[in-house]
Amino acid sequence: MESSVVLTGCTVVDGRVLDGTGPLPGAGVWVRGERIAAVGPAAEVTAAARAAGDVREIDLGGAYVTPGLVNMHTHLSLSLPGRAGDALKDMGPYDLALYMADGARRTLLCGVTTVRCVAEKDHADFALRRAIAAGHVPGPRIYTAGRALVCTGGHGHEGSDTLECDGADGMRRGVRSQVKAGADLIKIMISGGIAGEHEQIATRQLFSDELRAAIETAHSWGRKVTAHAGPARVVAEAVELGLDCVEHGYQLTEPVTALMAGRGTALVPTLLVTRCESFFAELGVPEWMRRRSLDAGPRHLESYAMALAAGVEVLLGSDMPPFWPFEGTNATVRELEHMSGNGLGPARALYAATLGPVRWLGAEADLGTIEPGKYADLVAMDADPLAATSAFRGVRWVMRGGTVVRDDATGWAVP
Structure with missing residues (x-):
């Protein structure tokens, strides 16, 4: 019964x-x-x-x-440059699976009942999703992109949570490989970012034919595409080609946010990543990364304000592990506070943390x-x-x- x-x-x-x-x-x-x-x-x-x-x-x-709560930018196997990241990269497959299972349990206990994983190591996210669904381990509902697609040497290429793909054919194969593994969505890295030593946030990393191939192939398989992206020019091109979501959006402009709003492209701003100095210190990240993060902070907030003014759909995503203790709460709640306090307000923040993400995931019949x-x-x-x-x-x-x-x-x- x-x-x-x-x-x-x-x-x-x-x-x-x-x-x-x-x-x-x-x-x-x-x-x-x-x-x-x-x-x-x-x-x-x-x-x-x-x-x-x-x-x-x-x-x-x-x-x-x-x-x-629904956290739309989650990495349960996050390993940033530095001491803590190196230790995680050295884990074997069994250690990694147990580490991620513990993170899933801690995520659930802080009130995050659904996550969207946007690059996890070794496809361990698929095993974790099955284990949670079977009741073997406690955790949130998982929607995952599998491994993110990057160009050779692109953002995040150092880890097993990305797959290097070059050219249009390479991108098509990359998309299909993640769909074959069970991906619910596709993540592509279209620019540099904070954690790449030999790049800048504005570094373009995919060409037009590669962008088009990735997006068209994913859409033909019924998968939405989200993109790690910083600069306005490359974001605009991806949006014109049908991109469904932008992660970070560090350097947006008013014309680009207007385009995003008109095309229904969502933004997961991850405001925490440019205002988390104590988190970086805890993980022992190098000085170049800490400096790049903090220096990007003011422009990041300007981009977020432009997106709100244009009517872009903004959704909750911490980038930091959802459960991580941070500034008197957990990373998920602290990100939501930043979103609310920088123009969204409490009612729209509640939507951005629950119904908005669920609608993007196509799960509103259940959640x-x-x-x-x-x-x-x-x-x-x-x-x-x-x-x-x-x-x-x-x-x-x-x-x-x-x-x-x-x-x-x-x-x-x-x-």
């Missing part, structure tokens, strides 16, 4: 507030098995659940309940809102996330697929 539980003592709020729906105070949420069966006034929902048979009731003590039929991926906190995004610092209860994986009131957390 499938489990049945009713959540009471809560206010339900999700990204539909931008459309005028909710919040719903005094709510009840009935969860049967993995999915939500009913949402409404607590008394009505509880009565319906009781009439259907045995039901367990959980009083959340006045909490605000939102959908679980993103608190509605009957959706998976019961939920988090609870005491403060109102519509009043301040910092409310997510207080996540104290997490449910994934109808199973409580964290409850601070009882001290329970999935091992």
Whole structure:
């Protein structure tokens, strides 16, 4: 018999507030098995659940309940230049799998119930996705690009989380190889970035025929394409060719953000990566990388402001491991705070962390809102996330697929 539980003592709020729906105070949420069966006034929902048979009731003590967070720029096998990155690169396949599984568990416990991996080592992400789906290890739902496609010597070429491809034919083969492995989307590196020693952020790394081949091939297989990208000129060309999402966007311009908005190209700004000096110090990254990151910060914020002004869809993504303790919270929440505080605001930040990413992933039939039929991926906190995004610092209860994986009131957390 499938489990049945009713959540009471809560206010339900999700990204539909931008459309005028909710919040719903005094709510009840009935969860049967993995999915939500009913949402409404607590008394009505509880009565319906009781009439259907045995039901367990959980009083959340006045909490605000939102959908679980979605982190759209995740690397569970991240290895930056420096001491910590070198240690991770030296891991064997079994060590790496266990390291990533631990990261997945920690990600889930901080309230991130879905991730989009955008370059992972050795295709270990596919094994991890299968293990989580089978219930062997706890973790978020995983959508993954497999290995990112780069030109020879391009951004990130040093690791096994990328695949070097040259020319249009090489890009086509690269896309097909990741689809064959099980990729849900394709990631391409179209410019330099912060972590490449022998490049600059503005360094162009793919030519027009390579861009076109990668995007057309991915789209022919029903896969969206996201691109690590910094400079406006190469972003504009990729968007014209059908690019679905831009990662970082360090050096955008008003014409380019207008083009992105008009074409429906999303932006995952990853604002943390140009304002995380303490994180870099912790990992022992070299001085050239630390300097490049911090120097890019002001222009990065200008690009983000241009994107907001143009109406570009912005989505949450930390680049740092989602669970990483950072500035009094975790990297996911700190990124969302930066997005909110630099012009997005709390209501749109909630959307950018839940329903917006889910719509990009094409998963809105199952995720993103608190509605009957959706998976019961939920988090609870005491403060109102519509009043301040910092409310997510207080996540104290997490449910994934109808199973409580964290409850601070009882001290329970999935091992």
